Amino acid sequence: GQSLEQPSEVTAVEGAIVQINCTYQTSGFYGLSWYQQHDGGAPTFLSYNALDGLEETGRFSSFLSRSDSYGYLLLQELQMKDSASYFCAVWGLSGGSYIPTFGRGTSLIVHP
Amino acid sequence: DGGITQSPKYLFRKEGQNVTLSCEQNLNHDAMYWYRQDPGQGLRLIYYSQIVNDFQKGDIAEGYSVSREKKESFPLTVTSAQKNPTAFYLCASSIGPGGAGDTDTQYFGPGTRLTVL
Numbered sequence: 001g002q003s004l005e006q007p008s009e010v011t012a013v014e015g016a017i018v019q020i021n022c023t024y025q026t027s028g029f030y031g032l033s034w035y036q037q038h039d040g041g042a043p044t045f046l047s048y049n050a051l052d053g054l055e056e057t058g059r060f061s062s063f064l065s066r067s068d069s070y071g072y073l074l075l076q077e078l079q080m081k082d083s084a085s086y087f088c089a090v091w092g093l094s095g096g097s098y099i100p101t102f103g104r105g106t107s108l109i110v111h112p
Numbered sequence: 113d114g115g116i117t118q119s120p121k122y123l124f125r126k127e128g129q130n131v132t133l134s135c136e137q138n139l140n141h142d143a144m145y146w147y148r149q150d151p152g153q154g155l156r157l158i159y160y161s162q163i164v165n166d167f168q169k170g171d172i173a174e175g176y177s178v179s180r181e182k183k184e185s186f187p188l189t190v191t192s193a194q195k196n197p198t199a200f201y202l203c204a205s206s207i208g209p210g211g212a213g214d215t216d217t218q219y220f221g222p223g224t225r226l227t228v229l
Contacts, residue, residue, distance in 0.1 A: 004154075031216060042202060042220040043155070087154055091216055097168060097209065100145070100218065104154040 002026040002092045004103035011109045012078055020073045020086050020106045028093025032064050032071045037105070038084045046073065046086075075108070083110045114139045116221035118203050123226045125190070125197070133188045133224045135203035143209050144186040145218065148172060149200040161186055162209035190226065198228045 004024045012018040022032065031050040035043040047055055049064035049071060061074040075082055085105040091098045116137045125131045137144065143162050147155040157170030161180040175194025180186055186205075190197045204218040 033216070033218075035218075042222050043218075044220070045217045048217060089155075095168070097162065098216075099157060099160060099168075099170065100216075101157070101171075102147075102155040104152075 002090060002094070002101040004088055004090060004101060006086075006088055006103040006106045008104065009107045009109065011111065013111050014078055014080060016078050017074065017076050018078060018108065020075075020088075020108070022071045022073075022088035022103055024069050024071075024088070024090045024103075026069075026090050026092030026101070028098070029066065029069075030091040030093075030098055032062070033089045033091075033100075034060075034062055034073045035087045035089065035102075036084050037087065043087060078110050080110050080112065083108055116203060116205055116219055118201075118221035118224050120224060121222065123224055125226060125228050127228055128192045130189055130191050131226065133190065133201055133203075133226070135186045135188065135221060137184050137186075137205045137219075137221075139205055139207075139219060140183070141205035141207050141219070142183070143206045144180065145204045145206075146170075146176070146178065146186070146188045147202045147204065149202060149223075155202060158188065197226055200225050 006022045033048045034046040037043040047062040054063045059076045064071040087102050087105045089100050089102045119134045145160045146158040156172050159178045161167035177189045201224045203221040206218045
């Protein structure tokens with residue numbers, strides 16, 4: 001089976017930098033994705049890593065180390081609107097197909 | 113505008129009733145997914161479909177059923193056999209069937225909040 005671990009909550013102040021970690025166990029790993037979800041809303045895609053290293057998209061960056069089964073999402077210049085839940089998700093092999101498995105999510109609270 | 117629509121936004125069901133949640137996409141995506149989200153929890157996969165007329169069980173398929181007769185539609189039926197159906201249900205789609213790289217990006221609908229009375 002597949003499983004992911006991420007912290008349940010992280011708090012930070014506006015303008016700061018925060019890192020949300022994700023460790024995973026999966027068979028046939030293909031890629032690690034990150035999604036953002038505001039309260040009551042739908043998850044929206046943030047980033048995807050299939051290879052080791054850092055991917056940067058504006059204020060958000062995502063890192064992957066396949067040898068450590070570990071990744072993180074880095075949010076810079078935090079804004080109040082970044083307060084949301086962040087989910088990591090892996091694509092892993094199950095029954096001959098690649099299927100996604102999501103972590104339980106990290107609630108990010110940004111204070112003024 | 114391309115996207116995924118789900119209806120209704122809120123749904124109330126009496127115990128013992130079956131209900132069907134609608135999911136439609138006009139993104140021309142091959143793959144579609146149904147997830148269940150409980151408060152403070154992640155998304156758990158109920159069913160997925162990689163191509164028309166084919167679908168597979170996810171991690172928590174018991175008490176649910178789906179069909180994929182058209183590429184753009186993937187309705188989910190919550191049956192009376194589902195013991196605890198009150199939850200937020202999310203439908204998603206992706207270009208490819210998974211394991212293909214950037215085409216794995218999932219696009220989510222706005223969700224249906226189901227409450228059993």
